Amino acid sequence: MKLTVWTYEGPPHVGAMRVATGMKGVHYVLHAPQGDTYADLLFTMIERRSERPPVTYTTFQARDLGTDTAELFKNACRDAYTRFQPEAMIVGASCTAELIQDDPGGLARALDLPIPVLPLDLPSYQRKENWGASETFYQLVRTLAAKQATPRPDGARPSCNILGATALGFRHRDDVVEVRRLLGLLGIDVNVAAPLDATPADLRRLPDADFNVLLYPEIGDVAARWLEKTYGQPCVRTVPIGLGATRDFIAEVAKIAGVDPAAALESDPSRLPWWSRSVDSNYLTGKRVFIFGDASHAIAAARVASEELGFEVVGLGAYNREMAREVRAAATLYGVEATISDDYLEVEAVIAALQPELVLGTQMERHISKRLNIPCAVISAPAHVQDFPARYSPQMGFEGANVLFDTWVHPLVMGLEEHLLTMFRDDFEFNDAAGPSHLAAHAPPPAAALAASVSEITWTPEAEAELSKIPFFVRGKARRNAERFASERGLPTIHIETLYDAKSHYTK
């Protein structure tokens, strides 16, 4: 048993729902109790989908157990087929139904429906959402794409599939558009993009492409490997998040497709390099940033933070253990220890100890940061309703790089304003308690964030007063430094002098 407060990922059948809901013409019959229908709201509320997810739940109750839950399942399948007329159906069990062992696959097969019906075996007590999405997509691809590639005429443009985007994915909708645009610049056709917006008939055509582009390894990697093995389709694995990665992506695609990348690279409309070099961005230099999310997004974000914005990466981590190796490897690039954990409290403790100046994380880290009064931008699922913006807002490609610059820099105090805050910190109107003018609510930091941290070291009232004059966005660091300085020297009390001794000690 594992004590869990908040979870980064849902159960694996929610992953299957993300695939089914992203696609068209697929229906999912899920053997599950009524409460599990909550998953619908993830799609209708958080993602604002205008249609119900294509999922039928059997919603068996205690009185059905041991009598007719199997019959219930068969009826649900039959009714769902009649009502929704899907091109393909997937069937499976949620955590509870897994325990009653009704064999949804066998029951559905017995109905002999005139469409492909895929049984899904998603072990709820071992696996999680991303794994469920990955397995579902793989099973669909395996079952539906099993045919020979259609030969194409000589001289046809190269063509590829885009793999991995699903419903409820963090900016998947816009990433696919942006990546299509990049491929268009290279003169490459997109054969199929899946699962998002694909039909079962589209999946049948997957073998027709020359190669695959894998955008979200967490979801598409298993299917991409199978396509590579079965149809010899090579796979582009660079995730084009950030300017450097987008350039690498273009180069990798060009090499595999045998096309010239020059035109696409020269077309680069990204403003990120100039925005980052302009003098106002000077203040970004060495901002201490903590990065956490799914492995692919976190690794990509670390590169952008360090190479393209000049931040200092002070922590890097991911919640999906499946990719722990990759995250650890990336963490060594920045000389930090990787945080591999799906325990929200553990991540919170790491952030509290590091006191970064910016957090790039998920909705969970956004909440942690709010509490610790640290600026934060969301870079990965799990996402909330505000992470599905109305505007075009990809993370990938040239436009994605612009979006990253804006959304990561926005939560920080702007350069010029930071200078003014420091200069006039004692001014009665222009003090730090007023907060930076461009941030919501102008909220002064909550008392909790100012309270003494872990130590038993006491502060003299004068030293506390002096600390409060330090601009709030560096105050946490100053407090931490002073306490560390004092504890390393066995000083029980922090005086004003201790504060400044610590400052000079830690000034690089």
Added chain:
Amino acid sequence: MTQSASIASCDDLARPVLRERGQREVFCGLTGIVWLHRKIQDAFFLVVGSRTCAHLIQSAAGVMVFAEPRFATAIMEERDLAGLADANEELDRVVDKLLERRPEIRLLFLVGSCPSEVIKLDLSRAAQRLSKKHSPAVRVLNYSGSGIETTFTQGEDACLAALVPDAPQSEADAPQSLLVVGALPDIVEDQFARIFADLGIKDVAFFPPRRSTQMPAIGPNTRFLIAQPFLGDTARMLEERGARRLPALIPLGAEGTTHWFKAAADAWGIDAGTFQRAIAPGRDRAKRALSRHRDALQGKSIFFFPDSQLEPPLARFLAQELGMRPIEIGTPYLNRDLLSAELEQLPADALLSEGQDVDLQLDRCRAARPDIIVCGLGLANPLEREGFTTKWSIELVFSPIHGFDCAGDLAGLFARPLARRAMLRV
């Protein structure tokens, strides 16, 4: 997906009820933790369940990520399912760890889920064992919030029913005391308490209490008013301890609230003049507030999908006090006993339905083309996209809607979506 549907006519109920057993689109009882843990401030709710259960509560709680919430899930893993002995040991370990981390907790609920029930993990024995171990600092109780046993608000019923035996016994010669049953926002409790004081009813307690250490005494001297329609088991448990229920409408709207207070006033033998004086100010305020919404709501048809069991009293309020026309009043479970006064006052031409077959119900709803639909979060946006106006039912559970001073706000919850649709030119 109709397993069975029937129009039945009950002996004690002169109107037909459509009963359906198909796909339900409702939360399970675990959801109640979201409001119950805010209400009982020293209680912790530990769900013994799966990742699905944890994800449900988190999704229902939405953005309400509290500092460190007083609920959590002990997620069962593969090895817990191997043998029951292990599961019990594991549970003890998790509880020890939890109580060590949260020393301020006085009351711990072990909350059963579908998986814990299907593997027959005996949480009542576990609660006894753990209570002994951690007493007197912490009491450990258990109830089921599982989706195979409970629908949405029934989780609160199960929780409160589990809490009843924990309340002390009142003295044999104790004077008559009043218990208000059902979790209400603090502000509503305070409004109610002021009116009870004006009526001259002194010994009033609310159940559940805000702190588990302030448990009211219960006994044959206890008279209770239910504030929520879904508390059938809790009412039964209270009656078993000799308490007597004062039958009344649910205190929604000016009329419902007046009726509810009247039931108490009668039991205390309060004269008509005192009653009028105590009630009139609030009642008048409520009427004034409601009149502001009448133009927007009068004559509008309304369709309720089943969700919280609040549907019949809400329909009664909207029909009686605002002139709305309920077409279908769906409820996950129809508690005929607690709702007998409500059912008498429902418009005769409204279809009362119990249980659900969501696809068939959607068909009926589309055919009826109501002006406004009350439904869950999974259905609201898809119905809006089809051109319907909707009100999320969960807001009716999370917002203060009871009593005189919330009546206007309650009407506003229905008026706002209609006003918005009328405003938008996009």
